[in-house]
Amino acid sequence: MATTQRVATAEGVTWTVLARDFAVVGPIEQYLEYLRSTAASPNTVKSYARGLALWWSFLEGRGQEWDAVGATDLGTFVGQLRRRSVAEDVVQLRAQDRAPDSTVASRVRSVMSFYRYQAARGGEVAGRLYETVRSRPGSYLPFLEHVARKHGRRSSAVRIRVRAKPVPVLLPRQMAALRQAEASWHATDATWSGELRYRLLWTLLEETGLRLGEALGLQHRDWKTGTGTTAQVEIVHREDHPHGLRAKSGYRRVFIGSELDRLYGDWVWALCEAGADMVLDDWDGAYIFCNLHRGRRFAPLRPESVYKHLGVMKRRLGLPEGMTPHWYRHTHATALLLAGVPDHVVSRRLGHADIQTTINTYAHVTEDAELRACADWKRITQSWGSRNEH
Known part of the structure; x- marks a missing residue:
């Protein structure tokens, strides 16, 4: 064959x-x-x-x-x-x-x-x-x-019909449980314990809806820390990633909150304590998510390593068996749409080349929200009477 x-x-x-x-x-x-x-x-x-x-x-x-x-x-x-x-x-x-x-x-x-x-x-x-x-x-x-x-x-002339399925999403308690299991903050001595790298990764995916490849391809120059302005992450198309990762949708900016920005700052401090600032010749061009325990120290993290680690955490926490990092992207988009964010804004934030991709993928979210408004049948029928009186 x-x-x-x-x-x-x-x-x-x-x-x-x-x-x-x-x-x-x-x-x-x-x-x-x-x-x-x-x-x-x-x-x-x-x-x-x-x-x-x-x-x-x-x-x-x-x-x-x-x-x-x-x-x-x-x-x-x-x-x-x-x-x-x-x-x-x-x-x-x-x-x-x-x-x-x-x-x-x-x-x-x-x-x-x-x-x-x-x-x-x-x-x-x-x-x-x-x-x-x-x-x-x-x-x-x-x-x-x-x-x-x-x-x-x-x-x-030959077309395969694929039945559309609702995209899988994570519950807030599931995402919180994974973050907490990765690393926790000790206020007494002001230190983190655990895998701060993965806590940053899961928080980033949850808050931005980035694809895993986009997150792993981030360099320190791409993270624009908030200094009087809203912090943001720049997604830049590059073709020189050692593991072949690329930004699928080209360049875009994704604004982030202050807590995520502070978490990144803590991770940078942890890298410096591990000696990254002494080893890396070009800090700005270094990858944010890198090896610490296995492989070449401070080399970019492989997607396979992320999937392997997530498999361990799923068994430990009882998370859905089929969960992948891409579930964070679906969860992010679903949360934005349920909050009433316009389709075109969600599309730009996700980096979809065509807004129709967003509509096709998440149509059930807005449809369910609109149909849910029909559940209060008593209130709807009462409105008939009020209109007839006028």
């Missing part, structure tokens, strides 16, 4: 796809290089490489050329993805753990993007995988929709 291969380059870590004979798959590598040249993140390249490796395994199992496929072939591929049996022609007549629709859609999206790229280069095969549509369903219409009505737009 085809496999994905991690590759270390001068620009950082990337991914490619190897065929059954361990040779690099030329057409796929050409497409992945296009993604790299257009500043796609390493995680995006990795995700698309995984989907295309499954597609290439499917083609190799059937002895089929990549540029001689149609919608029927893609439909067969989707079925195998759902059964988790890519490149297996025999269907097992037993209960199987079906792949989630979101996973299937992600893999199919990488394949269709690959063929869209080939079509842009003049390939003819994409004509059998796309169809022209004149209008787009739904209330939201993108800019220049009137142009599409005249000429149509190319849409995938």
Whole structure:
């Protein structure tokens, strides 16, 4: 079967796809290089490489050329993805753990993007995988929709419907319990005990809604401490992080409260006590969240280390098994919307490229709040009478 291969380059870590004979798959590598040249993140390249490796395994199992496929072939591929049996022609007549629709859609999206790229280069095969549509369903219409009505737009002939699910959120008591378990303040001797680094991280994610990669990519120069003004954190797009982390949405500013700002100051003091100011040549360019106990001292913290630590804390505190750092982002957005913050403000704070992303992801929050107002039926019916009297 085809496999994905991690590759270390001068620009950082990337991914490619190897065929059954361990040779690099030329057409796929050409497409992945296009993604790299257009500043796609390493995680995006990795995700698309995984989907295309499954597609290439499917083609190799059937002895089929990549540029001689149609919608029927893609439909067969989707079925195998759902059964988790890519490149297996025999269907097992037993209960199987079906792949989630979101996973299937992600893999199919990488394949269709690959063929869209080939079509842009003049390939003819994409004509059998796309169809022209004149209008787009739904209330939201993108800019220049009137142009599409005249000429149509190319849409995938095979689409995976993913049922929208309410995003998971954390309760205030759960977030407070994790913060307290990480580190606590002792007023008697004015010191912190425990993992102050993780207390700062969880508090930052809770109060700002940053993605984990954005938080771990913060350098000390990005934290603008409040000195007569509101403190803020700057999210800056960089491509030189040792672990390939990038700011997904480019530059933005996120204002923060004084307590979080003071917590950062305590963390800086703790780093200096550990000798960071003597070891680091460039303090401003150093990463805020760094190693203290394992690995190279003061090197940037890995996302894998955060997930491993959170796994330990979840078992210790009885937090939801499926909890990830991204739950903080969902919780932050939900809290803002329930507090009546306008959609466009929440969208800017989260760094969404399109406000429609915010609306689609958190529509249930505002809808539930609006529908909850209908619960006081007695008050509503009384208003009918008052209007009739006038």
